Amino acid sequence: MTNKIELSWKGQMLFESVAPEGSVMIDAAEEVGGQGKGLRPKAMMLTSLAGCSAMDVASLLKKMRAEVDDFKIEVVANLTEEHPKYYDKVQVIYRFYGTDFKKDKIEKAINLSVERYCGVMEMFRKFADVTTEIIYIEQ
CATH class of the missing domain: 3.30.300.20 (K homology (KH) domain)
Structure with a gap:
């Protein structure tokens, strides 16, 4: 079985990860150009x-x-x-x-x-x- 997501850049450090079941926003910390509009990758883990x-x-x-x-x-x-x-x-x-x-x-x-x-x-x-x-x- 293969799982697949697609990650789309939304500007600056904001990305949207889309899977068949739904989506989630990913963003970086403000001190590195993020806007606090999503989870950070390690927090998602x-x-x-x-x-x-x-x-x-x-x-x-x-x-x-x-x-x-x-x-x-x-x-x-x-x-x-x-x-x-x-x-x-x-x-x-x-x-x-x-x-x-x-x-x-x-x-x-x-x-x-x-x-x-x-x-x-x-x-x-x-x-x-x-x-x-x-x-x-x-x-």
Whole structure:
């Protein structure tokens, strides 16, 4: 299977990435000629990582009947100092909100995403040390 996007220049450092499913704007920091009208490329990588795992977890929690009120994923990544700068350490923090958590099922869903289903996570492991953390917030 082949995936394809098309990137179009919109002036200065602004670009639009169009995929069959939709589009997203990409822009650079203002100090290098950007206008703040889109995500930066490296932030999009972190977004892809969180989004990939989030979709796995949401689907698995539903199948396991372990729904939560809400959940959020925070990704904290360390960028190397030298060019080309890349993420060498990445922490994925899963925050679950609700009451009476089915922690065994939640942890199983995360482990399945991290170890089996999330292709973006697998790609990140090729260049970064990836760790995960789970936080439960009773509401």
